[in-house]
Amino acid sequence: MSILKATFAGGCFWCIEASFNHLNGVIEARSGYTGGDIIEPTYEQICTGKTGHAEAVQVTYDSTKISYTELLLIFFSLHDASQLNRQGADIGSQYRSAIFFHDLEQQKIANAFILQLQTDKVFDAPIVTEVTAFLDFYLAEDHHQGYFLRNPEQLYCTAVIAPKFNRFKERFKAQLKLT
Template identity: 60%
Template sequence: MAVSTATLAGGCFWCIEAAFNSLHGVIKATSGYTGGLTKSPIYQTVCTGRTGHAEAVQITFDDQQISYQELLTVFFSLHDATQFNRQGNDIGTQYRSAVFYHDLNQKETAEGFILELNAEQYGKGEIQTTVNAADTFYTAEDYHQEYFLKNPTQGYCRMVVSPKLDKFKEKYRTKLKTENN
């Protein structure tokens, strides 16, 4: 096993975390905050948009089972990367689209991936995803971990997260974990 780390921000972390935790080759996806100035941020302050942090997911994965490129493919299919500092009705810098790279290879892969998406005239416009060096990752409060799994009938989960995950599961059904892994 070759364990690697990826850190991605694509709006509300509940959906991103739930999707990645269901992928074969992902050991763990953890919701948290990164890219800001405040030390030890908490959800209530991150939500104000004044800390500079993005809601992000840190993914620990076995790169012999799933590649960083495959993680990026999934990531860009889970959110609208053409929106600047927002995802749907979630507005603010905390909901920005960002890749936080952990090494030069991840940086080059992410930048190349975005260039390809822009060349294909992805979605509704130019990709707004930033590519930044990984910074301190602060794990979100316990109640945010596996939030969708524990709260599937909560309003936001039912209206926003569930439809996205349904599309994700249909598209990536051959890449999902099974009961045995």
């Protein structure tokens, strides 16, 4: 077993976390904050857009069961990487698209993956995803962890997350954990 970490920001962390936690080979996906200047930021601070942090998900995975490239494929399927500092109605730098690489191999793979997406014109506009060195990750407050699964009837969950999550489950059903 080879346990590694990957860190992604693609808008609301509730959407990204819910999907990654259902993948075979993912040990854990946790919501949090990364990419900014404040130590131990709170959700309220993040929401101002002034901390430099993004809502992000840190994925702990077994690379013998799922590859970093597969994680990137899923990450790019979960959000619109051509939207600068936003995802739909969520607006601000805290909702930016970003990959925080943990080593030079992840950086190389991420850059090559983005180049291929651009070459294949997967998105209708240029990809704006940042590829940035990972520094720190601060866990979001407990009530943000597993939010979608605990609050499926909440309006944001039914209107925004559920449709994305259902498309994810259909597209990647072969990679889902057995339940």
